[in-house]
Amino acid sequence: MSTRLIQSLFVGACLLSSNLVFAKVTEYHLNIAENTVNITGKPVKRITVNGQFPAPLLEFEEGDDAVIYVHNNLKNQDSSVHWHGLLLPGIMDGVPGFNGFNGIKPQQDFVYRFKVRQSGTYWYHAHSKGQEQDGLYGALVIYPKDKKPIVATEKTDRDYVVMLSDFHESSSDQIMKNLKKDAEYYQNKRETIGDVFTQIKNQGLKSTWQDRRMWNHMRMLKTDLSDVSGYTFLVNGKTPEQNWLGNFKAGEKIRLRFINASAMSFFDVRIPNLKMTVVSADGQAVQPVPVDEFRIGTAETYDVIVEPKQENYQIQAESIDRTGFALATLHQENTPIAKFPEPQARPRALLTMQDMGMDHASHQDMQMNPSTAPMSNQPSMATADHDHMMMTEQHHQSMSMPDHMDKQEDPETKTKLQSNKENTAKTVQGWANAATPTGDKALTYQDLKSLKPQQDTREPSSELVINLGGTMERYIWTINGKKFTEAEPLKVKYGERIRLKFVNNSMMAHPMHLHGMFMQLENGQPSEYMPNKHTIVVPPGKTVTALLTADELGEWAIHCHLLYHMSAGMMNKLIVANVANGNLSTAPISQQATPDSTEKGAEHAHH
Structure with a gap:
């Protein structure tokens, strides 16, 4: 064998071994425990990770070997961690009962090992009971190899995670019990007489009467945009009063990694007076889209790039049921931090027959012949044909719902409705209607x-x-x-x-x-x-x-x-x-x- 051939084989072997053996190993230790936290002024027991609520940010580079030691220090609960959006072996996906993974028993450990095969904005959370709601969730960012931007336009001076979440003073277990007791347990933003008069003004008496008769017949709420209310909305674990701050210098370009890590909330996100350019969805690069706002569903992520020209901007993420905001501030260094007033809530949307999969003809048919609505002993939708699917199951469900029109509003509900009188007098129609100002671009x-x-x-x-x-x-x-x-x-x-x-x-x-x-x-x-x-x-x-x-x-x-x-x-x-x-x-x-x-x-x- 020639010397040159031996040298070539040796160099090739070294290159191969360097790729296989010397990949960078990034390790983390995550200690899951129960501790007292005080987010809203009321001390409550919640899950913390490494003593933090919510869990800490994890950072990797594409190509890393990830090694994550998870220690379950909970006394009486199995736990787990799912790496949301990551490509990895099934056993490492972290869902109990899948791929031979049985969860992490109390006082035991599990080591997640996988090759990082992608880049982008992701997050991680528990997949055990309600532990995600109770605090076991955190951001996960994977940078491209050598931290080089995918395209030149993505080169930024600052890089921030903006993780949105919903905190409740009730535990996840109690929330679930309340929903099982009454699916409308948290529906305290119902329509008022003012809403009825507004509808009469806009649609006429006859149309309003037919519409109201239909909804009452089905025992459903047009305002049912969210199953759970009473949330305080957080940005990176901070309340609007605590006001998470992202600093920048004049002339800088900033990447904001929005993560909806909430349990139950959709948000409409905007930064007044600052255009956003969407460059990534669910961690995957997309062609740039300039927008003024976007709606982000639970578990989605969007990366946007902004170029601030003013000294201060308020990041506003409003829940779609218009019960509150997650708020934060972008602030130019060495300038006064602005004190923004609480933003005005947008009009809430009322659900329509189209949101229930029914066109106008179906609507009219139901009013003229209520007996066409299947009762609770009808076959399930698993056996129904597709032509009737969009209408039948929803009516099947609705016929057995409690009649909300007969319920007496408690004093707390009346107070909330009174305080929201100005906003509830203004409504828009349809789930997708975010009341985006005329001329503004909302992402679709x-x-x-x-x-x-x-x-x-x-x-x-x-x-x-x-x-x-x-x-x-x-x-x-x-x-x-x-x-x-x-x-x-x-x-x-x-x-x-x-x-x-x-x-x-x-x-x-x-x-x-x-x-x-x-x-x-x-x-x-x-x-x-x-x-x-x-x-x-x-x-x-x-x-x-x-x-x-x-x-x-x-x-x-x-x-x-x-x-x-x-x-x-x-x-x-x-x-x-x-x-x-x-x-x-x-x-x-x-x-x-x-x-x-x-x-x-x-x-x-x-x-």
Whole structure:
């Protein structure tokens, strides 16, 4: 063997070993415990991580070997950590009951090890009971290799996480008990007589009478935008009074990484007088979109770039039920910090028949012939045909709801309604209506366009229909008519290209999250530029579709990311498996399953 050949082999071996052996290892220790926290002036027991509420920011670089030691110091509760939006082996995904992971027992540890295969803005949270609501959630940022921006326009001088969340003085366990007791337990912003007169003025007496008769017949609330009220909204764990501050110098460009880490809240986000350019959605780069505001669903993330010209700006994230704001300030160094007044709440939206999946004809038919509404003993939607789906299940649910019109308002409710009189007198119609000022641009899903072309643009070979519904009488939420504990897993062949069709049969929006893989949202963009999403908001009464390349073997959770909807049953297991001789296997055909065996197969677009 020649000397030159030996030298070449030696150099090649060194290069290979440097990639495999000397990848940077980034370690963290997370200590989960219960401690007393005081967020709103009332000391309460909550979950802390390393003594912090919420959990600390974790930072990685693409290509790192992540090693995260999780210590469960809770006395009587199993725990877990799910790495939301990350591509990793199933055993490391952190969902008890999936891929052989059984959770972390009290006083025990678990070590998460995985290769960091992507960059972007993500987050992590518990996947055990209500621990996410109770404090086990935090931001996770992965920088590109060598921290170089993906494109030149992304080069910024500052980089801040803006993590939005909702804090409640009641524990997650108590909130769930209240919802099970009465699905309308937290509905204290109901319509007033003023709303009725406003509707008469705008629509006329006859139309108003027909509309009110319909809603009363169904025993539903037009104001049911959020199942839980009483939240204090936080930015990076700080209340509006504590006012999280992000400093900058004149002339700097800033990246703001918005994360909706709430349990149950949608937010409309804006920075008055400051244009935002959206450059990433769910951690995945998109072609820049200049906007004035955007709506962010639970579990979604958006990165925006801003270029401040003034000394102070207020970041405003208003809950869609208009019960409050998460607030923060961008502040130019060496200038006085502005004291902003509390922003004026926007008009709240009232749900419409279209939000319930009914057109005008359906509406009229129901008024003229109420007997067409199926009663509670009708078959579930799992057995109904699709043509009747958008109307039937919602009526099925609604007929058994308690009659809110007969309830007496308690003094606290009357006080809240009185204090909101100016705002409740002004309403807008439809879930999607954020009352965006005329001339301002609000982000829509149709605006999102992948920065890089998708590698897999095949047409889907099959379609998986996912019907979203529930029974409000018992506060049960379902996928395809069944709650998680009763449902058969969904099965997909490894490598298959499928269409996921989310059909929302309910009057509430559902942010649907898929673990382990990215979906390509069908939003009107060409197939090669459909945006990657790990969480897709399905508006009330609407259908949203996405394409999926099933290139990650394993058992993956698919669920609504509204915590109490998932806990009440809106969850299923999506199994991606090889098919050989009629048998399903989540192990690669060529080898036995190992903890990192599902890392292969990531050649497609979500890289």
